[in-house]
Amino acid sequence: MAGEGAATGTFLRIDGVAKRFGDTNAVDNVSLAVGRGTFFSLLGASGSGKTTLLRMLAGFETPDVGRVWIDGEDVTEVPAYRRPVNMMFQSYALFPHMSVAENVAFGLRQAGMPAHERVARVAEMLALVRLDGHARRKPHQLSGGERQRVALARALALQPKLLLLDEPLGALDRKLREETQLELASLQRRLGITFVMVTHDQDEAMTMSDRIAVMEKGRVLQVGSPAEVYESPNCRHVAEFLGAANVFEGRVVGSRNGCAEVQCGEGPGLLRLPAATGLDDGSAVAFAVRPEKIVIASAPNAGANSLAGTIEEVAYKGDVSIVRVRLGDGRRLRVQETNTQRGVPAASRGEEVWLCWRPEDGAVLGA
Amino acid sequence: MKRGHAARTAFRLAAAPLVWLLVLFAAPFAVVLKISFAEPVVGQPPYTRLIEIGSAGWRLLATGANYVLLATDALYVEAYLNSLRVAATATLVCLLIGYPMAYAIARAPERWRNPLLMLVVLPFWTSFLIRVYAWIGILSTNGILNNALIALGIIDDPLPMMNTNFAVYIGIVYSYLPFMVLPLYATLVRMDLTLLEAAADLGCRPWQAFRKVTLPLSWPGIAAGSLLVFIPSTGEFVIPDLLGGPDSLMIGKVLWTEFFGNRDWPVASALATVLLVVLVGPMLVLQAVERRQEQG
Numbered sequence: 001m002a003g004e005g006a007a008t009g010t011f012l013r014i015d016g017v018a019k020r021f022g023d024t025n026a027v028d029n030v031s032l033a034v035g036r037g038t039f040f041s042l043l044g045a046s047g048s049g050k051t052t053l054l055r056m057l058a059g060f061e062t063p064d065v066g067r068v069w070i071d072g073e074d075v076t077e078v079p080a081y082r083r084p085v086n087m088m089f090q091s092y093a094l095f096p097h098m099s100v101a102e103n104v105a106f107g108l109r110q111a112g113m114p115a116h117e118r119v120a121r122v123a124e125m126l127a128l129v130r131l132d133g134h135a136r137r138k139p140h141q142l143s144g145g146e147r148q149r150v151a152l153a154r155a156l157a158l159q160p161k162l163l164l165l166d167e168p169l170g171a172l173d174r175k176l177r178e179e180t181q182l183e184l185a186s187l188q189r190r191l192g193i194t195f196v197m198v199t200h201d202q203d204e205a206m207t208m209s210d211r212i213a214v215m216e217k218g219r220v221l222q223v224g225s226p227a228e229v230y231e232s233p234n235c236r237h238v239a240e241f242l243g244a245a246n247v248f249e250g251r252v253v254g255s256r257n258g259c260a261e262v263q264c265g266e267g268p269g270l271l272r273l274p275a276a277t278g279l280d281d282g283s284a285v286a287f288a289v290r291p292e293k294i295v296i297a298s299a300p301n302a303g304a305n306s307l308a309g310t311i312e313e314v315a316y317k318g319d320v321s322i323v324r325v326r327l328g329d330g331r332r333l334r335v336q337e338t339n340t341q342r343g344v345p346a347a348s349r350g351e352e353v354w355l356c357w358r359p360e361d362g363a364v365l366g367a
Numbered sequence: 368m369k370r371g372h373a374a375r376t377a378f379r380l381a382a383a384p385l386v387w388l389l390v391l392f393a394a395p396f397a398v399v400l401k402i403s404f405a406e407p408v409v410g411q412p413p414y415t416r417l418i419e420i421g422s423a424g425w426r427l428l429a430t431g432a433n434y435v436l437l438a439t440d441a442l443y444v445e446a447y448l449n450s451l452r453v454a455a456t457a458t459l460v461c462l463l464i465g466y467p468m469a470y471a472i473a474r475a476p477e478r479w480r481n482p483l484l485m486l487v488v489l490p491f492w493t494s495f496l497i498r499v500y501a502w503i504g505i506l507s508t509n510g511i512l513n514n515a516l517i518a519l520g521i522i523d524d525p526l527p528m529m530n531t532n533f534a535v536y537i538g539i540v541y542s543y544l545p546f547m548v549l550p551l552y553a554t555l556v557r558m559d560l561t562l563l564e565a566a567a568d569l570g571c572r573p574w575q576a577f578r579k580v581t582l583p584l585s586w587p588g589i590a591a592g593s594l595l596v597f598i599p600s601t602g603e604f605v606i607p608d609l610l611g612g613p614d615s616l617m618i619g620k621v622l623w624t625e626f627f628g629n630r631d632w633p634v635a636s637a638l639a640t641v642l643l644v645v646l647v648g649p650m651l652v653l654q655a656v657e658r659r660q661e662q663g
Contacts, residue, residue, distance in 0.1 A: 060564055080567040093565035097583045106579075107569035158569065 011036035011194050012057070012162060017066030018218075019052055026052040027063070028218035034211070039188045039195045041205040044215035045241070050198045053215075054164050057196060058087045071161055086160040090167040092151040094139040100126070100150050101135035107158040125153040128187070145176050152184075156191070163188075165197040169204060181207045202242045206230065214238045233288060234366045245288040246333045247365070252279045259359045262287075265329060271305045272359040279364070286365040291336040293361040296323065296347055301356040309333065311351045321346040325355055396643070403636035404429040414632045433637035443621065443638070447645065450618040453532070454601040457539040458547075461596045462589065464540070465547035469588070472548075473555035484552065487545050499538055499609050506534050506610070530612035538606035539596075546595035554588030555581070590653055598646050618642055 012034040019027040027049040034040045042050035055061040056068060059080030067076045075083055086107070094103050101122050108118045126132050129149035139147055148168065155163055168184065169177045185208040188195045199205050205212050206226040213223045214237075222234045233239035236247055248271060250264035259272040260279050279285055300306035309325040312332070316339075323335040323346065333355060337346035347353065405414035405428075419426045437443045472483045490498060505511045506528040513525035528534055558581065566576035600606075604619030611617070618638065626635040 058564075058568060060567075080564070081570050081572055085568075087565075087568045089561050089565060091559065091561055093559065093561040095562060095565070095580060097586075106566070110570035110575070154569070 009035050011038070011071055012040075012196070013067075013069040014053070014057075015067045015069070017053070017056060017063040017068065019049075019056065019061060019063050021052075025049075025218045027056070030066075030215075030218070030220050032213055032220060032223065034194060034196065037192045037194055039185060039197070039208055039210045041197045041199055041209040041212045042215055043199055043202060043205040043212050043241070045200055047217075048215040049218035050200075050215050051166060052218075054087075054166055054196065054198045057162070058085055058164050059083045084161040085164060086155040086158055086162075087164040087166065088151050088155045088168050090170055092139075092147050092171075094147060094150055094154070096139055099136050099138055100131065100142070103139070103150055104154045104157050106154065111158065121157060125157045128156070129153045144171055144173075145180070148172060148180070152187075156193075160193065162194045162196065165195060167199055168197065169201075170199075177204070184208060206242070214241060216241075231290075232363050236286065236288070236365050239288040239363070239365060244291050244334050244336075246291065246294070247286060247288050248362070249284070249286045252281050252283050252285055254281060260285075265331075271362070273362045273364060274360045287362040288365055289357055289362050291322070291334045292320075292338075294333065294335045294355050294357045296325075296335060296337060297354045297356050300354050304356040304358050305362070306354050306356045307333070308352070308354055311347050311349055311353060314345070314347055314349055316345075323347045325353065327355075399636045399639050401636075402632050403433055403640050404431070405633045406430055406432070407631045407633050412632070413630050433633050434641070436634065437637055437641055442616075446616045446618045446621045447641070449616050450601050450603075451645070453535060453539070453607075453615075453617060454597050454603075457536055457543070457600050458593050458597040460536065460540050461544050461547040462593060465544055465551055465592060466585075466589075468544075469548045469551035469555055473552050473558075480556070484549075487548050491545070495542065496605065499542065499606055502534070502538055502541070502610060503529065506537065529610065530615075532611065532615050534610035534612075535607050535615050535617075538610045539600045539603060542606065543596040543600055546599075547592035550591035550595065551585060551588040554585045554591075558584055587657075590657070594650065594653070597649075601646060602642055 010033045012032075014030055014032040017027055017030050018025065030049070030053060042053060044050045052061060056063055057070075059075070059078060059082075063076065067074055069075065070083070070085065075085075095106065098106070104122045104125050105118050108121055113121070122135070123132075126135055129152055131146060131149055131153065134142065134146065134150075139150065142150065148171070152168070165184075169180050172180060181204055188208075197205075197208065209226060211223060211225055212229050214221045214229060216237055222229055222238045224232070229238060230242050233242065233245070236245075239245035239247060248262070248264045250262040250271070252260050253263045253270065254261050255275055256272075258275045260275050261270045261272055262285055263269075264271055273279070273285070273287055295301075295304075297306075300308075307327055309327040311323055312326050313324040315322040319339060321337050321339060323337055325333050325335055327333065335355060339346055401417060402414050404417060407413055408415055415428060417427065417429050419428055468487070472480055472487075475483060503510070507513075508525045508527065508529065510529070512528065513522075516522045517525065562580050562584070563573075563576050566580050567573070571579060602619045602622075603617060604623050607615045607617040607620050608623070611620075622635050622638045622642075625631045625638060
């Protein structure tokens with residue numbers, strides 16, 4: 001089993017892992033494969049089990065059932081201090097009684113690295129995170145961003161095969177967080193280390209990750225690239241957790257011009273989905289349309305799905321406006337318009353409009 | 368106006384402990400210090416005045432003879448050294464017993480911590496004197512401990528435990544253990560436990576993580592607990608008097624004898640003054656070390 005994993009480029013494999021705390025399933029039968037050198041994110045709200053899963057990779061929790069393989073080795077029973085894995089903690093967990101250099105050197109000293117090598121490695125790590133001048137400071141003398149970088153340097157100093165990051169940017173303010181997102185992602189590509197990050201921030205996961213696993217209630221709902229999970233969510237929860245979504249539910253009533261036709265309630269008439277979705281006549285279907293895929297028009301578009309409605313609210317955000325439109329049957333849709341022309345509002349309240357989107361912009365959701 | 372108001376409030380707040388310190392420590396100590404430079408006389412009060420005002424103006428009568436006596440008489444020097452030795456040993460024993468206790472309470476499930484702390488503090492609800500007397504009942508030749516050991520067949524003849532240094536150590540460790548446990552607990556319970564996970568993550572086995580992270584971080588608690596045990600046990604009088612033998616020479620006992628037995632107030636005052644200097648010295652050193660650590 002282990003050899004097979006290595007052959008297919010799978011670096012980390014989680015196989016049927018579950019963990020209960022009291023009577024809640026913190027992690028419920030999760031299986032995942034993470035490729036070597038991937039930036040992988042576990043995305044979910046608090047209580048989704050993402051942190052418990054990460055702690056199992058670190059060795060702080062043991063799964064009740066299931067196995068964990070890292071680089072072809074079954075590490076399920078291996079204690080944290082013997083795993084080739086390092087973690088960057090949400091609180092950073094810097095040792096307050098040690099200087100920055102001592103914090104970074106901690107793991108190296110523990111591994112018995114000779115002093116001259118250790119000094120060189122610490123200097124290298126501090127240069128990597130641009131903290132060269134801060135080696136002798138104590139953690140309490142650093143800013144939040146600097147502490148975050150010390151934590152990163154300390155976790156990378158041992159050159160782990162796998163770096164775990166628990167909400168690594170959670171404690172930073174917004175501007176610093178956005179800068180650090182790109183910095184961390186480029187650092188990961190440069191070092192080629194496999195990163196597994198836990199986050200509740202979909203924006204952060206999308207910006208940084210190669211692949212994202214969306215979790216809820218201890219289960220993995222969907223795994224895919226940021227574009228896959230955003231454009232082709234497989235269930236309503238994923239669609240609504242990553243950005244906003246207008247979800248339609250209905251029944252397939254036929255097909256025409258290579259499109260499946262869906263009857264959604266009484267109001268909007270037939271809506272079209274691409275036929276490639278392979279839906280049988282009469283089957284129930286749900287699909288999501290992202291707000292930015294919908295165009296506001298003054299007349300229906302023959303090739304697209306078109307629904308008539310009245311603009312209820314317009315939230316102007318500068319680059320874009322978020323428009324809420326009420327349809328004839330009382331259903332409300334969220335539409336995002338880009339403000340491409342200076343001084344020309346995308347829409348105004350009370351206006352009667354048509355909402356149009358191409359059939360292929362509807363993403364069919366699983367049960 | 369607002370600033371003036373804030374400054375006045377700050378002054379009033381600072382004034383309370385200042386007044387407390389002046390009235391309850393500085394003033395009595397000034398009296399003791401004054402008497403320590405006088406000579407004993409038979410009379411009321413039993414010491415000479417420091418300043419004599421006669422027809423030829425005033426004359427200073429202060430004498431350093433009491434301090435010279437303390438420095439040269441082997442009895443006093445020995446009593447000081449013995450007190451420090453006993454207090455240091457008792458402090459160490461308190462630390463060795465108190466640290467695991469504090470650690471266990473701090474790491475116990477949260478709902479257990481307060482009941483366990485209550486148990487540590489519970490002895491304070493009985494008079495200190497009564498608790499020390501109780502040890503006589505336990506340690507004496509015909510006491511509970513000897514009878515129990517004989518009944519169990521472990522010993523044939525009662526062990527002489529009362530009126531020994533052993534009994535003094537038992538008394539001090541028993542009486543002052545809570546003063547060690549409480550500050551240690553306060554330090555340990557505040558510690559961020561993710562630091563231990565970080566240490567494990569970086570390759571530390573549990574005991575290495577304890578040695579490299581927990582122990583250094585509990586230093587403030589160790590220092591506070593040790594001072595709280597060491598200082599009062601150095602001057603301890605009741606415990607060596609009740610449990611110790613004639614040879615358990617401690618400065619508190621000597622002081623009591625000088626004061627009430629020999630009615631030599633000046634020597635007793637000098638003894639007290641020197642004791643204070645001996646105890647304040649290590650505290651100042653400790654503070655200086657801590658300040659340097661913070662800056663480093």
